[in-house]
Amino acid sequence: MFMRTIGIMANAGKDAALHVAKAADEYLRARGVAVLLQHHVAEEIGDAGRGLSDSEVTDADAVLVMGGDGTILATSRECASKGTPMLPIHLGRFGFLTEVSPEDLNPALDALLSGNFTVDERMMLRCESLRGADEEDQASAFALNDVVIANGPLSRVLHLRMSVNGKYVTTYAADGIIIATPTGSTAYSLSAGGPLVHPSMQTILVTPICPHTLTARALLVPEDAEITIVVERDPQDMVRVTVDGQVGFPLLAGDEIKVRRSPYPARLLTVGGADFYDKLQSKLRWGERMVY
Template sequence: MSAIGVIARPDLAEAAPVLRELVRWLRQRGAQVVLEERTAALADGTGGDWTLAPGREVAAQVDAVVVLGGDGTLLGASRLIPAERPIPVLGVNFGSLGFLTEVTLGELYPTLESVLAGRYKYEERRMLRGLVRRQGQPDLCDDALNDVVVTKATLSRIIELDVSVDGLFVSTFRADGLIVSSPTGSTAYNLAAGGPILHPTLPAIVLTPICPHMLTNRPLVVNDGSAIEVRLRSPQDGEVHLTFDGQRGFPMRGQDSVHITRSPRTLRLVAAAGRDYFAVLRTKLKWGESTVRERG
């Protein structure tokens, strides 16, 4: 690989020395370095030995992307990778959890050596696409790696959502909202709301109501080839919001509908050598650890 892009959380001061060393390390191996515009401020002291590009143009110029930050940084970066060119993305964890940015600082360079040599281990992570129709016409569209969520505003009452799958009516959910999650996102908001954990390679989508009025409204798992429609049942202008990965949000109007399908875009996520998905679950969710602290 001849060109590597780097995207870092711009306000992450502790990433600055790592970024500078990373740029030097890549240049010593003959790789061209392309930095995302906001990332460049952290690279002072590297002599400008890199190319600058806006976020959406980074992926078009490189063979792989390194993300320095937490899962939120990687979620944002995932939407920058074009569907027609799913280049590998290596996430380095600076956050508190790191389900997606599972590579540690100690594993960065051995893993990157494998990427440069084309011998890396990776997983293809499915993404979702959400399309809003307003008065029957397409209004906005975006992709999400984790989830597309319809939720009530801060002070609004419970909302009513008519949900259909492949044109077949499922139910009217009276709840605080609805999470439509990919397998990757099943360990995020979906898990906190009581939804199931899905293996990331499973071709499925999970619908999880948020604090439903009826206790029998449980999470529902459908095939990821399904077309899901979520329609506001009554006029609720300004009281309902649609979010993509918790990063991009839009107010919804009465009678708006959201159509959610599998996105043509995927994320080719580089995995650390010697670590499997269940090891990540055990580590991140602290499975098997004693919940009783010994008293001194």
Template sequence: MKPLFRQVALIGKYPAAVAGSQAATIRAALEDIANFVASRGCEVVLERETAAASGLTGYASLDVPGIGEHCDLVLVVGGDGTMLGIGRQLARFGVPLIGINHGRLGFITDIPLGRFRTALEPMLAGQFEEDHRSMMQASVVRDGECVFEATALNDVVVHRGTTSGMVELRVEVDGHFVANQRADGLIVASPTGSTAYSLSAGGPLLHPSAPGWVLAPIAPHTLSNRPIVLPDAAEVTIELVSGRDASANFDMQSLASLLHGDRITVKRSQHRVRFLHPHGWNYFDTLRKKMHWNEGHS
């Protein structure tokens, strides 16, 4: 039978410091997955850095944009951080992603490494659940000019410096003044990011299909400053009024240093990330498992 996915890319980013038995385990896992996918009639393509780091040979390799242009499916082996980085890069191509968890928590890399064969067999034949995730497009504007741009799948965080006190932030939504907030910082989180930093700051969980953002203050000076859910069609602007060494983080992977008067604007990206999950997957099963709900009950 002709496979549903003709070209399948395999990506696994790991720190260069990994060595010894752990590196051998990672290489063996990547090789097992590549061989399994190839045995199902798919052409396997390795991401270029993955191929170099693992030493795997015998498969074609492409950089990430090349994968987006030429491949029908991407298997990401790692943790949620790996998936966040790859998802942001590949969203504009519309290629679907499957996460195989070789990390710790695994909210979006949900297939355990030890069970990848059982999960992938029906998925490669077309039996899966598709899940689209919204992203944010963010920019830092200084004196009327954009000095930094980034996309985020989880969150945009404006945070105080490591040694200074609170920051004061002026918040606007669609040009309407909301409040001046004094806090350690402020999080704008997507539904995907509602289980990340926003959750630890007291924010609510949002279902991935909910068209909204969470605006959550970090340790606010005024306790009545509470998290609020906004429509994701809204444009959120955060201006740094005061505070030293403040910064803006985008998925905690890219960073912009801020000056007083800088305005961070967050709006919905035109692109969405496509995740594929095993047939029968649902978000509440993931929440129960990862949040340890109902432990001790059958």
């Protein structure tokens, strides 16, 4: 993979992101690389004429993503179907997805240009929502972390009927359900009691949120499983599907949510940084002996 054009996506709300974006733009252009900027980035670094749509930026050979884990989640949905690899530059606190810190920007860009990188493919999910007799596809989205079906703040229990590959498995009486990728195992699923799963794996995790039966436990199914969730009872409370904690839509009773592996993985560039086990140590303190 030879990097002729590199896109820059940055969290609009963060000054630091724009500062780093400007530095990367200059560094790359000085080395003969065509740099594609989002409209808001171009504008903020005083070069509005170069602004492009997100779709144009993600046509680059690779994209630098400047922000936190949330920015990468959002960008991964843009890049997924094109297979554009992403190099995350983390701003603010270190996350499970973020890779390069701003002070390491130049060496990281050098590595990128000289081919000293590897590409981690991360499984994504595709979620479809179907409604009514025709069961036509009414909404769909890609997720790098998770698809969450959950109730609203009145805390009524949901009854979520789950089938795998068309076969009935169980009806969760719970606050909701998290359907996660291995990458998502260190996010919301972990809070709900799910296991840690190495991000190179191909599997789908199903973790109930506050199950009202004591027998529920996180379930891992094979990568080719199609999971169907039907919201069973007419809930008086609002039920929503949320993808990667960012985008979502409300559900009605009887709506059917289908989740399966996306044909498009996210492609993350790594240039010699911390691996998954390092991140367990730094983020979850696994390296310490915090004996009580």
